[in-house]
Amino acid sequence: MVRKGTHKTAAKAPDIRTVAALAKVSIATVSRTINGSPAVSDRLSKRVWMAIEHLNYFPNTHARSLVSGRSRILGIIVENITNPFFPELIQSFEEIAVAHGYEILVSSSNGDAAVLTNCVRRMLERKVEGVAVLTFGQEEPVLDRLVHHNVPMVLAEFKLEDPKASTILLDYTTGIRAAVNHLVELGHQKIAFLAGPHKLHSAITRENDFRTAMGAAGLTIHKKWIIECDHTLKGGVAGYGKLHALATRPTAILCSNDMTAIGVLRAAYMEGLRVPQDLSVVGLDDIDFAEFTLPPLTTIRLSRTDLAHAAFEALRQQAEDPANPKIVREFLVSTSLVVRGSTAAPAAGAR
């Protein structure tokens, strides 16, 4: 594929003065027009827009940010862009932000406090107007830096007692209870849980919710049936291995996230176990891929769009209307069970 570029001699980009000159108005009028100030007459406004079109002009955001103090940039820090959950989340967040005229800066912390510190520094340097910290991790204390700099923040499952910080609570309880009940109704009693890494709040919350749900269902939890994994596919494989090595094995496994569940599906298959006949598996997240596993994964859906909306809304409120007394500082994102093909009644003998 070869294509000729159009060789217009790249003239210096037009600035506000060029526009003003062409439209025969002052630069202030151009600025007002662009920013939609009502104090510009239709006549001039029209002339200015024509000049702008003609010159293909757009304002220099750096100059703008410098003088206005507003950068119209939001940061989003995720745990690991390589986990399919996060690209889906980033895409939603970006769409919303761009629709509202913001640019976004994306970073992954990879669960490392030093990396997070560095992300925060970079975002501060770029003068972000808010940062969504969706790392779910214990490295979050380093966020003090943002607090000091008075940057609005929204954290998932982490409450920072600061006037600039909002929180998104994830109601795993409902989804996890539904999942446990679903398994119980199917006839399962021996239910294992492959937890996420304990350095993540989300992992701990999910595990606790599992314990509670099991208790509520009147089931006891075999100590060895709760295993800490790492939210990766490999981790799921390893977790399954440990469970499989046990004298009494569970008939169902609830996983802290979908990647873990996919690992279990894979490991079970390698062992010759059929899912769901020999083993039921439930995930959490409902990543796009969950629909396409073999068998399709029963999972607890955590909506990326809901999460992205909540994160954006929290930041927007703080950035655009910080004085408003009725700012919402706590958002709740719900979860729900999606039943697909990876769960069924246990084999008669296995109960």
Place this chain on the structure above:
Amino acid sequence: MVRKGTHKTAAKAPDIRTVAALAKVSIATVSRTINGSPAVSDRLSKRVWMAIEHLNYFPNTHARSLVSGRSRILGIIVENITNPFFPELIQSFEEIAVAHGYEILVSSSNGDAAVLTNCVRRMLERKVEGVAVLTFGQEEPVLDRLVHHNVPMVLAEFKLEDPKASTILLDYTTGIRAAVNHLVELGHQKIAFLAGPHKLHSAITRENDFRTAMGAAGLTIHKKWIIECDHTLKGGVAGYGKLHALATRPTAILCSNDMTAIGVLRAAYMEGLRVPQDLSVVGLDDIDFAEFTLPPLTTIRLSRTDLAHAAFEALRQQAEDPANPKIVREFLVSTSLVVRGSTAAPAAGAR
């Protein structure tokens, strides 16, 4: 999780004047020190750094960009962040860029020219110093806008005859030939190809390379065995369906990307076909997940890190040393076959 923020009254961020005052030097000296100018005496330099540390100062990038004309921002536009290939690519690109002191702006074009136009506009507004366009798509002509603005670019598989544009060529030929030969050596003759959407150059190049490789191997291609899919898992399922409906079926399928191959794996399983005994499947990309499919996918590896490195290097050269006559304007990224478990000799009867 609740944690108290440290309530230092958020003082206004220190600026270069604050530092100068504390270090008892002029702001020019502070600027020089920060920018590593050799013309600063050790004595003053030390004092300045102390003041900087003490105040926790960092420069305002907007002011910097405004005066220097350099933003230290690079843009990267990918086709679709939801395809696992791209997050892996973005992660590499970000790592390299950040290590070199650049910030990155990420966008997906989703194969839509209007969206691409919008991405380009946003990047232009933020004064990016270069843009890596890794969309592989026919919407790329709209990039004229970047050309006009004299912004360095690097495109994958698309040559723009412009002094500011570099190209990354992907040598699919080698990998695809290796894959075809691998299948031939295994005893396959009936080889199908599930192509990508024809609006992508990469898809067309891959398909052509397949045809060539088949010809070189002395095999004829059944016309109905080349099917246009869309590089998604669903597309792979659909493509497999069409192949399966044919009177004579291929014994091996080469796919234009891994997601398609994963779709084929899934569809074959649903039909009760065993891979690789009944059908051999080869992908292209070698996304992280390819190692974990059932069976593990034989695929043509296209290194994300190599691609990211080439993209960054192309932009860096243009941005930092545009006058240098020995700028490299063409990069080549190679591919290679990774044999795993999804390929084997065809069943005796099927040849």
Place this chain on the structure above:
DNA sequence: GTGAAAGCGCTAACAA
């Protein structure tokens, strides 16, 4: 080697 001063392109206060 160091400092004073002139802008970078824009917004916002103040005048008219």
Place this chain on the structure above:
DNA sequence: TTGTTAGCGCTTTCAC
């Protein structure tokens, strides 16, 4: 309603 002007925080001549 419109224009004039003073910076925003920094880099970069140009003197010293």
